[in-house]
Every structure is written in structure tokens, then in C-alpha cells.
Amino acid sequence: MHNIRQHIREFILLLLGWLLLVYSSNLMTLTRFNEKSIRTVHINSGALGLINFLLFYGCLRWIATPFFEKRHRTRRLVSVLFIIPAFTLLKYGFVKLFFEQDLLYRGHQIVNRQKVHVYTSLGEYFISALWNNVIIVIAAFSFRLFVLWLQEEKRRAALQQQQIQAESGFLKMQLNSHFLINSLNSIYSLALMGSPEVVRANKTLTHLLSYMVHQPSDISYRAPIREEISYLQDFVTLQRLRTGYNEGIVFSLPAILPDKAIAPLLLVPFVENAFKHGVSNRPGKPVTITIVCDEQQLSFSVHNYISGQQRDKTGGIGLDNVRKRLQLLYPGRHQLDIRDTGKEYFINLAINW
Structure with missing residues (x-):
């Protein structure tokens, strides 16, 4: 019971920190503040930010932590190769279903004198989102390594x-x-x-x-x-x-x-x-x-x-x-x-x- 409460507390604190980080970074890159730009920030930071956080936390909790504890390292690394494209497809489906006009629509072009709406294809989105997910996984491993370093420093200070x-x-x-x-x-x-x-x-x-x-x-x-x-x-x-x-x-x-x-x-x-x-x-x-x-x-x-x-x-x-x-x-x-x-x-x- 104590471990469950500790994990819940850890999840909530990391989620709040994650949302604060992504919202602040996206707001700082805005050049214009209008209804459309603010909506885009909410989509990228809130909706997609939550999916990105689930990738970060899942990798941190079930991959990075056992990896540094030297438990089935090869299996953990192989699982990363499946998780990254899986979350990329998940995000594309989520965006396609709820935010196609906001994130995938790129305007229109004239083909045979007809106006054709242009959307970002699955392949195009997959490539851009794939690198984004790779960065998130690296961040999870880096964060776990940083926590281990802090724990080691604390242990050394206690021993001293x-x-x-x-x-x-x-x-x-x-x-x-x-x-x-x-x-x-x-x-x-x-x-x-x-x-x-x-x-x-x-x-x-x-x-x-x-x-x-x-x-x-x-x-x-x-x-x-x-x-x-x-x-x-x-x-x-x-x-x-x-x-x-x-x-x-x-x-x-x-x-x-x-x-x-x-x-x-x-x-x-x-x-x-x-x-x-x-x-x-x-x-x-x-x-x-x-x-x-x-x-x-x-x-x-x-x-x-x-x-x-x-x-x-x-x-x-x-x-x-x-x-x-x-x-x-x-x-x-x-x-x-x-x-x-x-x-x-x-x-x-x-x-x-």
C-alpha cells in the first residue's frame, strides 16, 4: 500500500513538472498571441503533452529503471524499438481523430483547376514525431541517471x-x-x-x-x-x-x-x-x-x-x-x-x- 501511494505521488509530481515545462517552453516560442495560437499551445502541451508524458513515465518506470539496475538490459533496449513507433502511431491516430484541422491541415493546392486540401501524411508525421519520441526516451534515461547520481551523492554524504x-x-x-x-x-x-x-x-x-x-x-x-x-x-x-x-x-x-x-x-x-x-x-x-x-x-x-x-x-x-x-x-x-x-x-x- 505504501509503495502504491509513493508511485501515485511520484506520477502526479512528475506530471505537474512535465506540464509546467512544456507549457512554458511552448509559450516562450510564440510570436503572436491569438485564439488560434493559444489553442495550438493547449493541444501540443496539454493533449499531446499528456501522451508524451505517458511515454516518458512508462520508459522511466519500466525500462530505464530496470536497465540501470542491470535487469534484462537487452530486453529493455529491444522494447524501446517497439515503444517508440507504437507511440508515434498512437499520436498520429489521436491527432487524426481530434485535431486534424489544427495540426495536419496544410492549406490547399490547385490540381486540374480544382482546389485540393492538403494534409500531413502518415509517413511525414511519422518521421517528425519519431524523432520527438526518441528525444523523450533519451530524456527518460537521462532523468533516471540524474536521480541515481543524486542518490549516490546523498549516500556518500551520509557515509561521510x-x-x-x-x-x-x-x-x-x-x-x-x-x-x-x-x-x-x-x-x-x-x-x-x-x-x-x-x-x-x-x-x-x-x-x-x-x-x-x-x-x-x-x-x-x-x-x-x-x-x-x-x-x-x-x-x-x-x-x-x-x-x-x-x-x-x-x-x-x-x-x-x-x-x-x-x-x-x-x-x-x-x-x-x-x-x-x-x-x-x-x-x-x-x-x-x-x-x-x-x-x-x-x-x-x-x-x-x-x-x-x-x-x-x-x-x-x-x-x-x-x-x-x-x-x-x-x-x-x-x-x-x-x-x-x-x-x-x-x-x-x-x-x-
Whole structure:
């Protein structure tokens, strides 16, 4: 039942498109607008146009479609050799029966001093209409080929989207696992020191994990910028609890945030990197995080002094992954500048909404 409705809908849409095309093309070729010329347009576009459409649709539905599906190709091509002359004869009979004076009559000539009416013969009409039908059949094959091309492009786009989705999800999973390990290490450090802030740090981590878990895997999803910044604030709070130096972290935010959205978990790797490899327990050398955003752009910067201790060999994983995520999520709409002087580390990210 569903297939029948789909075929009926396809037939009606193609018919309307066909009539619109033939009527507009015939009207554009008119040099005079009078009753006779308008009647001729209606005959060629409406009456004969319907027969031409039946040839087009029948060839499209039962010949071209199976042909490109590689079903009995030889049989389909042979059937074309019968259908074209059959429709040519059908049109001649239709015109002869209903529109002989309009389309076949060519005036008169004097033969033996008698006026003889001259009409287009079957052979003459057959030759002219035959080429017209050949063009219609070629149009049916071309249209089917065009539809197949569109379907193939759609399939390729869907596969590419799935690939991007899978790659983005894999990169986000790596970022999340990397972040979780570092956060657990921070809480473990508090526990070793016997800090009473362990409970508070655990609650903050719970909030962070809840936010991470509830983010959809859809690559097109964007989280409100307010939620993403709140997530960053919880992360900074966790680091402050770990170090015990509030002055070692400077976090600057705009007073009013625009009603915009951003890919979730995109900014935290930069902040995590600053705490992992920077100095956050010296008020004179703080980790500085600055966010400026308006209706057009988000500007995000992180600056930290580099710790003299040996760096974690896996420290580059987060930044490498976030670079790839930016390329997937904001192609041509972001600018990332990273500068390492050996003593200081600067990250500047600009994203156009």
C-alpha cells in the first residue's frame, strides 16, 4: 500500500513538472498571441503533452529503471524499438481523430483547376514525431541517471557524516578518559594530604562527570555556552581544591553571555593542559583563563607558566585531539594559535558562531 501511494505521488509530481515545462517552453516560442495560437499551445502541451508524458513515465518506470539496475538490459533496449513507433502511431491516430484541422491541415493546392486540401501524411508525421519520441526516451534515461547520481551523492554524504560522527565520538572519548584520569589523580592527591576538601572535590567531579555523560553523541549537537562555561568553572574549582591556592588561578568571564551554543567539552582540554604542565600554586605566576564572547565570535585564551618538572609524555594527546575536533566541527570557522616560549605557554582560540 505504501509503495502504491509513493508511485501515485511520484506520477502526479512528475506530471505537474512535465506540464509546467512544456507549457512554458511552448509559450516562450510564440510570436503572436491569438485564439488560434493559444489553442495550438493547449493541444501540443496539454493533449499531446499528456501522451508524451505517458511515454516518458512508462520508459522511466519500466525500462530505464530496470536497465540501470542491470535487469534484462537487452530486453529493455529491444522494447524501446517497439515503444517508440507504437507511440508515434498512437499520436498520429489521436491527432487524426481530434485535431486534424489544427495540426495536419496544410492549406490547399490547385490540381486540374480544382482546389485540393492538403494534409500531413502518415509517413511525414511519422518521421517528425519519431524523432520527438526518441528525444523523450533519451530524456527518460537521462532523468533516471540524474536521480541515481543524486542518490549516490546523498549516500556518500551520509557515509561521510557517519565517518565524521564516529571520528568525533572517538576523539571525544579519548578526551574524556584523559580528563577523568587527571581529575582522579587530583582527588587522590587531596586524599594523600588528608585534605578535608576531598568530599567537596568528589561532589564537583560528580557534577563534571554528569555533564560529560549526558552530552549527546550527535556531531551537530551544540551545548549552551552558559553550560559549557559552568562546566569549566567546576573544573577550575576542582583544581583550586587540589592546589589550595585560589590566587594561582585567574578566570575572567564576560558579565553578560550571549544566547549562543558551542560543541560540548571543546574548551576544557586547553585548561586541563595548563594545570597539568603549568604552575598553579604560585600567586605570582597564575594560570590565566579569559573568555570574551559576543553575537559574532567566541574568544578563548589560556596562559600558564611552564613547570620546571618533567612533562608527562602523554600531555600532547588532549591538544592533538582537540585540534582534530575543531577541524571536524568548525572547518574554516576557527583560528587556533599555540605558542610555547619554553617558559610560558599561550593558547588563543577564536570560533565564529
